[in-house]
Amino acid sequence: MLDKMTNRLDFLGNALVLRAxxxxAIASNIANADTPGYVARDFSFGDAMREATGSSSGVTRMATGGSVGTSGIAGAKGATDPRHIPLPAATTGTGAPGALGYSVQTQPSLDNNTxxxxxxxxxxxxxxVRYEATLRFINGNAKTMLSAIQGQ
Known part of the structure; x- marks a missing residue:
């Protein structure tokens, strides 16, 4: 029964970590906008959520969206529990499965910055905005559970 109460919070917690x-990754791209030869990186939030939750159900579609570029999510290196969330690895530039994807270049530049x-x-x-919304959902769920426990 406790699982039914915490499943939504677990899902939203995963979404919050992936949004962060x-x-x-986006902040790193903006910081390197003037770096010659820098290749913009991103990952597919939807694919990351499906991998983190281990399903492709309709509940995953609730928090997906807003991604650019190819997908790729890092394996859980050093994870102590199979339920740990695999995070994108910003330092792996090998293009191997599990690495951050490269954003598709929309305008060519002379310095090869994408x-x-x-x-x-x-x-x-x-x-x-999506991060803030996820935080509000988590706070709302926590308040609802607290009021139910207190019998209000």
Missing amino acids: ERQR VDLDRERANFVDNA
Whole structure:
């Protein structure tokens, strides 16, 4: 019975961690917008959630969206529990399965930098709004469970 009460919180917790990782990747792209030869990185949030939850059910579709580029999610290196969330590995540039994907270049540049600053800013804001919404859902669920426990 406890599983039924905490499944939604676990799902939203996974979404929150992945949103934070995606925000970090987008911030790195923005910070390197003027670095010659820098290749923008991103990952598919939907694929990451499916991998983190271990399903492709309809509940996963609830929090997906807002991703650009190819997908790729890191394996859980050093994970002590099979339910741990695999996070994108920003340091692996091998292109192996599990690495961050490369964003598709929309405008060629002379210095071979693939960061589209307008797209990255839009992704940053979109991801920040979704992160905030996930936090609000978690707070709402926690308050609902607390009021149910207290009998109010």
